[in-house]
Amino acid sequence: MVWTTVQELAAAVEEPPRQYLVHEQDQGLLAADQMPEPIPLIDLSRLTADDEADKLRAALQTWGLFLIRTLPPRATQSDASAQLGVVTMAMKKHGDRPPPSARRCICMLKLLNSSCNCLTLHQHPAHDGDVLLEYASRTKRIRDLVFQSIAKILDLEEDYFLNQISNKDPGFARFNYYPPCPRPDLVLGMRPHSDGGLLTIVFVDHDVGGLQVERDGKWYNVPAKPYSLVINLADCMEIMCNGIFRSPVHRVVTNAEKERLSLAVFYAVDGETMLEPAPGLLDDRRPPRYGKFKAKDFGLSLD
Ligand SMILES: O=C(O)CCC(=O)C(=O)O
Numbered sequence: 001m002v003w004t005t006v007q008e009l010a011a012a013v014e015e016p017p018r019q020y021l022v023h024e025q026d027q028g029l030l031a032a033d034q035m036p037e038p039i040p041l042i043d044l045s046r047l048t049a050d051d052e053a054d055k056l057r058a059a060l061q062t063w064g065l066f067l068i069r070t071l072p073p074r075a076t077q078s079d080a081s082a083q084l085g086v087v088t089m090a091m092k093k094h095g096d097r098p099p100p101s102a103r104r105c106i107c108m109l110k111l112l113n114s115s116c117n118c119l120t121l122h123q124h125p126a127h128d129g130d131v132l133l134e135y136a137s138r139t140k141r142i143r144d145l146v147f148q149s150i151a152k153i154l155d156l157e158e159d160y161f162l163n164q165i166s167n168k169d170p171g172f173a174r175f176n177y178y179p180p181c182p183r184p185d186l187v188l189g190m191r192p193h194s195d196g197g198l199l200t201i202v203f204v205d206h207d208v209g210g211l212q213v214e215r216d217g218k219w220y221n222v223p224a225k226p227y228s229l230v231i232n233l234a235d236c237m238e239i240m241c242n243g244i245f246r247s248p249v250h251r252v253v254t255n256a257e258k259e260r261l262s263l264a265v266f267y268a269v270d271g272e273t274m275l276e277p278a279p280g281l282l283d284d285r286r287p288p289r290y291g292k293f294k295a296k297d298f299g300l301s302l303d
């Protein structure tokens with residue numbers, strides 16, 4: 001029997017097929033540990049205040065991620081699954097190869113041991129009134145504000161990071177779909193990874209938990225709060241920050257009752273960008289932890 005989507009598979013089987021099971025040594029290790037301290041909720045409008053900037057600094061040093069509260073943007077008001085329809089229509093309008101249906105265009109995520117389906121958009125659809133376009137312009141503003149704040153916290157010129165990346169602006173959006181799983185103790189929704197680019201902004205539909213972050217070899221639940229977004233640093237930023245701030249390893253666990261949808265917007269650099277720790281962060285006591293290299297040579301770009 002060939003299953004076309006994880007949804008079909010999930011509906012048809014009681015036990016997950018072998019290829020989705022985590023390795024034996026990891027079984028029973030999908031539960032989260034007790035948090036040493038909460039992952040902070042940052043108020044982006046207060047980042048000029050010292051206490052909020054300190055909170056952000058601490059979050060990026062320890063967790064590599066934080067939450068922000070957002071006004072309910074249109075893309076978060078409605079069900080993210082409805083967005084799949086919007087996106088499909090947008091792709092048709094733009095003459096990309098039209099997927100036959102939103103359902104069919106959900107393709108298997110090519111990650112071993114991962115039960116998630118995803119739909120990746122390499123270009124933001126761009127016609128007026130597009131809900132995703134509006135959302136993308138919000139996330140871009142968030143990205144810029146976060147980059148400027150990080151530069152300030154590190155005593156770099158405010159636009160240091162923006163200047164490194166503003167020549168081209170690769171970003172893409174990915175919808176992830178995780179069906180309910182009868183054996184959440186044995187199946188991962190998404191295997192452990194860090195994101196390769198600069199920064200990722202994740203919206204989780206209906207606040208269904210599942211995202212976990214690793215810290216000092218332990219796994220912790222990232223809380224799913226209403227009207228909040230999760231922001232995590234990615235590998236290129238860790239390099240530019242000379243490792244002062246972390247690109248966290250994270251994964252998604254499944255649950256037996258609820259399906260889960262997330263929308264991740266990834267910001268990265270183009271392949272020609274030379275990556276290196278910001279010179280302003282280096283001195284005799286703080287040598288570079290990373291060399292200088294082209295993003296594409298390490299697969300850290302989106303092109
Ligand atoms: O679904 C999530 O919460 C996170 C997804 C993720 O880590 C990714 O798409 O890289």
Ligand SMILES: [Fe+2]
Nearest residue numbers: 193194195250
């Ligand atoms: Fe990720």
